[in-house]
Amino acid sequence: MIEGDRELSAIIQELWDNDIKRLRPGIDYRISLQGKAGDRAGCSDGNDAAGLPLFTFVDENIFKKETFLAFISLLDNYESDTGEPEIVTPEEELENHKFLDSVLKTPTMKIAHRYLVEKHLSPEDITDLKQQLYRIWFELYARRGSSKPDSSGFEHVFVGETRGGHTVIGFHNWIQLYLQEKLGHIDYKGYSVDANSPQPDDNKHILALQFCWKNGIKPKGSIFIGVSPEFEFALYTLCFLTSPNERVKVSFNIYEVEIVCHHYNQKHIGTTYPVLVKYLNVSPKKGVD
Template sequence: MTTLPPFTRQIAHKYLVEKHLSPQDETEFKEQLYRIWFELYARRGSSRPDSSGFEHVFVGETRGGRTVIGFHNWIQLYLQEKLGHIDYKGYSVTANSPQPDEYKHILALQFSWKNGIKPKGSIFIGVSPEFEFALYTLCFLTSPNERVKVQFSFYDVEIVCHHYNQKHIGTTYPVLLRYRNPQ
């Protein structure tokens, strides 16, 4: 029911139980994760359940055949690009986020996929899907305001996490607020 390996799932589960945001029972916790990430719901413009938070964030979707929505996972980006399905348009940087290097693991980018365009998106680069799944689940359950500030060793990041009907992840992705040079 969930893609989290036992160790990562246990850490996230323990924290969420301590905060009274998840059931202590492991089976009930897995059911909670399933509802949040994999239960189908109808996205805007659809009359039937045809989307899930996992599909939107980790796989990607198109809207109206012209716009790419979601698609916030570097592994999916890599695989689709390797198959020739992605036309990578470039990345965005700001004064606080100079050229990518081995320390930078968040990227704002543009690309086309399935005849649609992703005009602006952001993804973690080089992190495990388990890390993203756990981080985004924590943000979804701990923050009703849909934006969570997180500090990593070299970054200040905002995790945007839109709730769909308060029980599903609509979308979630990182936004780099500030990069602190490690040198």
């Protein structure tokens, strides 16, 4: 691991330690991994290694917390089909700002902000920081194959999009996954592993999986489970601004993870998600699951 990644790992460990709203596996939420997803990816080919939903229980009291409320209010603001231009209403713009305001008050985002200021990657002034975050996450751009602004970093990563009616792209957030599954819009197909992947565990916070949504297949997606919106937002913003390589390997808690973060025109997040490399052979810190 290179020195820059070690430094980033230390900051991400700090984010993790201060993610006070993170749900505890087996207590605040439970998942049912069931079988390994097959290689033949399709929604109607009978290739299903999971007859039951992924989530068996989530304590929804957490959704009453300010950042969760603000985050969930954004999930219905988007047209999922790429190629369909996005129209942002004044109400939706207000919701975007409300979410940013709520996140900026959290310990995790304050830690990320402090580090980015030290590295001269973000402005110290909160108003200027908000403008930077808005551009990175919420400013619209035209995704591949589209001539009009039809996407944003936030939509792609946290909400999910569909391409050509058959493929799901993005969609790397557990809250959206849980809420869509609860509505009957998600068909969980099983967990994903390959020869180099560690075996998933329903008491761990990172999962690769396959699922169907809106008649499209996500052949393999990777998500954090149970973490707060501010943890992911802070982590991905850090990786976007500090790593020009689009892949950074970091270690925190019991995880060694590659954070994939593709830039779009160096101004916006194209996509970002975690890839679990291995579990570290260390005991988690006291009070950290």
